[in-house]
Structures are given as structure tokens and as C-alpha cells.
Amino acid sequence: xxxxxxxxxxxxxxxxxxxxxxxxxxxxxxxxxxxxxxxxxxxxxxxxxxxxxxxxxxxxxxxxxxxxxxxxxxxxxxxxxxxxxxxxxxxxxxxxxxxxxxxxxxxxxxxxxxxxxxxxxxxxxxxxxxxxxxxxxxxxxxxxxxxxxxxxxxxxxxxxxxxxxxxxxxxxxxxxxxxxxxxx
Numbered sequence: 001x002x003x004x005x006x007x008x009x010x011x012x013x014x015x016x017x018x019x020x021x022x023x024x025x026x027x028x029x030x031x032x033x034x035x036x037x038x039x040x041x042x043x044x045x046x047x048x049x050x051x052x053x054x055x056x057x058x059x060x061x062x063x064x065x066x067x068x069x070x071x072x073x074x075x076x077x078x079x080x081x082x083x084x085x086x087x088x089x090x091x092x093x094x095x096x097x098x099x100x101x102x103x104x105x106x107x108x109x110x111x112x113x114x115x116x117x118x119x120x121x122x123x124x125x126x127x128x129x130x131x132x133x134x135x136x137x138x139x140x141x142x143x144x145x146x147x148x149x150x151x152x153x154x155x156x157x158x159x160x161x162x163x164x165x166x167x168x169x170x171x172x173x174x175x176x177x178x179x180x181x182x183x184x
Contacts, residue, residue, distance in 0.1 A: 004066075004067040004070055005053055005055070005067040005069075005070045006053075006066075008050040009052075009070065010049060011049045011077055012049075012077070012081045014030055015028070016029070017046055019044050019046060023038040023039070023042075023044075024038070025044055025073060025076075027076040027077055029079075029080025029141070030080070030081070031079065031081070031141040032079070032080055032121065032141040032142070034079060036073065039065050039069070041055060041056050041057070041065070042054070042062070042065055043055075044073070051077070053069055053073065054066075075143045075144075078143075079141040083141050084141070084142075084146050086139075086146055086147070086169070087136070087138075088135065088138075088167055088168065089168055090133055090135070090166075090167055092109065092165035094107060094109060095109065095134065095157070095165070095167075096134050097126045097135075099124045099125065099126045102117060102120065102124060104124055104136070104153070106153075106156065108156060108157040109157070114156055116152075116153065118138075118149060119149070121140050122138055122140045122149055123140065124136070125139075135170070136153065136167075153167060159174045161174065161176055162177055162179050163176075
């Protein structure tokens with residue numbers, strides 16, 4: 001059995017899990033509602049406050065889907081009950097981020113500011129403290145969408161290897177290169 005797939009998923013109080021006969025699992029909580037279509041070879045059972053993921057046979061494809069769907073369902077349950085947060089830092093002179101509602105405006109050293117309209121499922125905050133890097137805080141109940149949007153923002157100015165300037169995730173380590181050495 002898959003080591004991840006065989007672990008039960010604890011469903012906290014306040015979270016409703018609905019399993020339809022067409023292998024559609026819907027998870028509803030106080031933060032939102034998510035749905036996931038499940039492969040027919042994988043069965044989902046709700047026993048008490050635990051969600052169990054089981055597979056019918058032991059083929060390689062089924063074993064990999066067993067762990068995949070268990071992880072997806074666990075992320076859905078955690079998302080609608082607690083939510084997910086991603087924090088990004090803007091490192092560089094003149095790099096700044098401002099937010100107004102669902103609109104993020106970034107000044108990243110280009111000749112123009114970049115304006116991004118975020119989906120309604122994501123809550124956006126920006127902070128700017130003197131002497132510290134500006135930060136972008138993204139919160140959502142949908143982990144897949146949150147990661148996709150955070151990756152899109154980071155791709156606008158990824159950290160460069162010489163000075164480390166760019167957009168990076170909080171706590172991300174950048175391997176710096178030495179650069180040119182002076183000729184003697």
C-alpha cells in the first residue's frame with residue numbers, strides 16, 4: 001500500500017464531506033467549498049470523522065493515484081477548515097507592492113508598473129516597513145490556486161544569483177554566485 005494513501009484523513013468539526021456516486025467529492029467548511037473528481041479505481045469512504053482512500057488493485061498507476069488523491073483530499077479538508085498562507089518578499093532597491101482590493105500593483109524596476117487582478121478566492125495583503133523588504137501575503141482555502149498565483153507573481157522577477165534581487169518566498173535560500181574577480 002501507499003504509505004501516504006493508507007493514512008486516514010481526520011475531518012474536523014464544521015467540515016462536511018459529500019461523496020456522490022460519480023466519484024465527485026465535495027468538501028464544505030466555514031472558509032469555502034471545494035470539489036474533486038476521483039478516478040473510478042479509487043474508492044473513498046467516510047467512517048465517522050475519518051475519510052479513507054482505498055484502491056482496487058496493485059498496479060503502478062493505481063498506487064500513485066492512491067497517494068495523489070489522499071493528498072488532494074487532505075489539502076481540501078485543511079483548506080476549508082484552516083486555510084493556507086503564502087508570504088513573498090520583494091528584495092531590491094525601489095521594488096514595492098501595493099494592493100487595492102483584488103488588484104496587486106508591482107514596481108519591479110521595469111519601465112512600467114505591473115498590475116495583476118487576483119481571483120476572488122485569494123485574500124491579498126501587502127506590507128511595507130521602513131528598513132525591511134516589502135511583503136506580499138496571499139491567503140486562500142484553495143492550495144492549488146494559491147500556489148499557481150504565487151508562482152505567477154514570482155515569475156515576474158525571479159531572484160537573480162549575483163545580488164539576490166527579486167521576488168522570493170519567505171525563508172527561501174538563494175545560492176549566490178561569486179561574479180567576476182578583479183584582474184591583478
